[in-house]
Amino acid sequence: MTTRSPAFASRLGFILAAAGSAVGVGNIWGFPTQAASNGGGAFLLVYLIMIALLAYPMLVAEITIGRIRRQNPIEALRNMSERPFWRGFGLLSGIVGLVVLSLILSFYAIVSGWLIAYMLAPLMELLGLASTAEWLLTFSLERNLITMLFFMLLTIYVVRSGVNDGIERWSRRLMPLLFVLLIAMAAYILTLDGAIDGLKMYLVPDFSAISDPNLIVRAMGQAFFSLSLGVCVMMTYGAYLSEKENIPKTAAWVAGIDTSVAFLAGLLILPAMFVAQNNGVAIYADDGSLLSADTLVFTVLPAMFDTLGSVGPFVAIGFFLLMVIAAITSSISMLEAPVNALREETACNRHSGVWLVAFVVTILSTIIIYHFETLFSFVITLSTVYMQPIMALIFGVMLTWVLRQHRLLKALQQGSPQISQSLFWKIWPWYVKFICPVLILLVIWRG
Template identity: 30%
Template sequence: MHKRETWGSRSGFILAAVGSAIGLGNIWRFPYIVYENGGGAFLIPYFVAMLAAGIPFMILEFGLGQKFKGSAPKIFSSISKRWEWLGWWQIMVSFIIDTYYVVVIAWAINYLILSFTQGWGMNPKDFFFADFLHLSKTPLQTGSIQWPIFAATAAAWLCTFLAVFTGVKKGIERANKIFMPLLFLLVFIFIARGLMLPGAADGLNWLFKPDFSALLKGKVWADAFGQIFYSLSIGFAIMLAYSSYLPKQSDINNNACMTVFINCGFSMLSGIMIFSVLGYMALQQGVPVSEVVSSGVGLAFITLPTAINLMPVPVLFGVLFFLALVVAGLSSMISITEAVVSSIIDKLHVTRQKASIIFCAIGFIVSTIFTTGSGLLLLDIVDHFVNNFGVLIGGLVEIVFISWFCDLEGLRQHINSTSEFKVGAMWKACLRFIVPIMLGFMVISNFIGDIEANYGGYSNKAIILFGWATLLICTIFSMTIAHKDFAFVKYAENNSFLRRR
């Protein structure tokens, strides 16, 4: 059996883990969540969620990966063959996310090119939906492939393939040593210029002005935990794979804390970057910030281009913003791809190069459907179900299994043995109670909401075909492949890690 790779340096691992955690959601989701949930007051539940859920879960995953030295399926199979399916559930979720996440990166690549001439014109909304996406009326009307998006998708897959194909140290680590400093540099330059704009202070006031009455709402606390969970790449195989390449004497606790703190710090920077621009935009249009604020795709490809049109030196702002989106997207995509590739290597016992070719080829083919006229609608449905159920269920089952049915105390001792500072009973309490309760609450709330009314007002047929059927595919695939041996190296059950009943 080939020797498992390791990271070239501690900084290389931290940058790669941060690169995975920092993604498009930090830039276009976090600022809106803060604005919508009490402004500065939201930071209280956000930091509570970071300390009570984000850091404990990250330490757990770093510890599992470093201890069992494998991808998610191998880790759970090493503990008990009966639990290998959980790893494949998480891998299937990662695969699906990869196939549509790459298309959003492709949009950003196209807009990066357009930003040199403000090619989206004076009506960015009409341009985005009609001229750029050629959006279909329903998800069931596929439409034709949009070749600029297709070409950019191919470019993003190629970049990701080269990073993963060349290995952990020479590919992934090297790429993130370029991407992460570049991303922070771009954001700092944007902020420095954005804060000088008239109205920027008003925008920041709208973002951070505290409404402490919001702290009495359960939804605000749920959104805080949800934002922490979604933005850290925990619960769906990525951090398990990355930490499996850590050397034996790695400081797990410090590494986890640094990853979480840097990710959350970047989210704060993103809020300043976005709302300084929205404040300027509101001033120029003579409206309150509340009338221009948005999140997600609308913020990135409609609101911000509209604001950029109004700015002095629009080329500078446009290039900085969309290059930042591309870099943030690619660093996250590389990590998602590595989670799947590492599992293929472990399961089929093939070389990294062969596993990279297999996955990237299949992923590219599947992602083509999201480059068609119905791509945004399909993406919207699939993303909703994969994130609200696929990611959350995988994380919930993992945390319950490891914290309640495995030797969590033994894992704590293993983690502490190589860490500068130690975790104790509070760490175990967070994992056994706080994290499962919050994840369970979110899963149940999402399920009730989707049963009561179709998400986004889509038809029953579209919701079933692209929503619930996606979860069914994840279930069938994970259960089936877990019972297939192929050329999989046999791993004896590590009964010592399972709690005796």
């Protein structure tokens, strides 16, 4: 017998926590790099369209699954039907989703450890500890292990305190700070020479590029991944959402905040790239392609910070602090989902569950670090390119094809009694049932 899920104390707490889960390193760095590599303003326009067409409807679906029974994803998916086959399928789907989430956290902790290292390095330089700064900036087994462990301990500290005192409390603190840092740094970067060229590229779309199939698929994938879909996180948070809350409106707030952060990140990163180029740092190759797109945050931007003189170290600390905050707001949700499932399914206490799941994830991260060349890219590709879309497709099918429609309507009516008369109810169930699977399959196929 499962225990009941905890709950957020307020709608604001849920919105900030769910948005924090969605806002991560991929959102702040991945989106701007994709935009820079795929037409700037054209990519931004198609991305916004895909948020509305694909990501938001699926976000509503996953939050709804979680709140139907207010239990962990394994139990929620198992109870989509009374039939033995679908109950077993739901059980397996929940377990696989949580395993994929743990794989994502295992490489996410490694990358986030690098961010901590790059945040501390300029501080060490200012303190006169040049050798320590060099160690932090040098790729090595020891540095990767130590910074990964430090990041995991930060995540454990938040999740161990529970939903209200841990996740909700820190989301209320970190998300506003994230916005303040983003806006302040973007405003500063826009005052530097070369920034306006990046701003024009970002905000002025090339309409001839909008029909490029590759750009459309990449924008669709970025919109899909930016909202943490397909990995049980939004289901877990949905179980914590009060029955009085309107799911479509609350999901719209989460999607809106997530999209706003991505947009602000673009206002920071693209102008910063052109500032770097103006200062002699190579950004684009001769054929127009973006140089080192995957590692730009660890190569080009630090080189740009070095050209800013005495203010450079402070800008570098601020930028990487921003990245670390984004990483933590995502990692706490990644750890919380399997911890709550373990707590409910086995009746273990939260403290033990946090340490057990974190230990398993840390072991996975350690294995990846020791076999970096072989496993790092493989785990990222397996979990994000293939498994996330597949699991989101399965969750959508479970909600709209397996769950009886009257139960779905009842779940949505808890926070919106008149929703059956709304345009949303007339369109959304059928849209998720037929259109979203086609779009997701297109992402998988092209991926």
